[in-house]
Amino acid sequence: MGMKGDLHDMAIADLIQHTCQDRRTAQLQIQHAGKQAMLYFKEGNVVHAILGDQEGEEVVYQILNWEEGVFNLEAGVEPPSNSIKHSWASMLMEGARRLDESNQTKDANQSDPYIQMEANEMAKLDDILKEMSSEITGYAACALVGMDGINIASHTSNKAMDPDAMSAQMTMLLKLVDTSVGKLGAGIIEDNLTTTENAYILARFLPGKQYYLAVAANRKTGNLGNMRLISKMYADRLGKAMPR
């Protein structure tokens, strides 16, 4: 089963995002101006890309420029190799940043808040998350997430945990909780904490409610009070560190 289309109808960045968020394993073939690129997805991550004799992330950054062409997405095709290590979300942000710098899609990107973040501001957010991770008992992972479900920054101590998948799921839950609380007149939501057999997962809005801080801690070694306190302190700090 697959999908074919034209890049005028669906941009490559959108194809990557939807395929990853659906956690698919698939092959994406893209043809543009006589060239052919192949992207490979494995369970929701972009793991390999080929363009001519080039492989890896640079292929992804190059093809994000392509606005004309056709694509063919074929599900269930296993990747022949693994040349990409970064998350799909961070590659899309890096690709968008490069496009902005080259002025090729400046008008289209001006409304995207992520483009306007400079690399040093992103690094500052990463540093804050890393610092917070050392203060949370039983820490597993954290992410700063937009309400579109995409990570602005993330950090994990557990390679088995996928911050991108966690963020996508938590965003849907947080939106539902926020709507429910609003409709019931139960006040203004501050945070949502889900306790599972393996983990505590806390999502706390930053001021303005365009972003939230997600933190996961191990159920056995984590301390709930510590987690809530530390995440509150760092949510305030992250709110101040966010670019305006």
Place this chain on the structure above:
Amino acid sequence: MSKLEQLIQQVRSELGADFVSTDIVGMDGLSIAGGSIDPSFNATDASARFSMVMKLAEKASGKVGMGKVDDNLVTTDKSYIISRFLGDGSYFWGLAVTRNATLGSVRMLMNEYADQLWDAIPR
């Protein structure tokens, strides 16, 4: 008064002025018992909405490999809203308390009453 209603009354008594509302809700979104201090509070709406929250929490936790959900706590500027699965997960217990409540004590109370409530649900 059924055993379930008696237990709910006991929970209300123990929480005192911090109590706002409580419901025992099937995963079909329908409340089978409960009560609120606010006559204008729409328990039917709350039960339906929070059953959707619990279903989504279960789905989300499963997708990221976090295991079965025990409970979900929402903190607002006015209240704490705790939804806790009972027994085999076919029902959950929803409890809303004021922000003045001591959260640790409320969670301990729910630990104490959860099994009793599950046993009291007619089957």
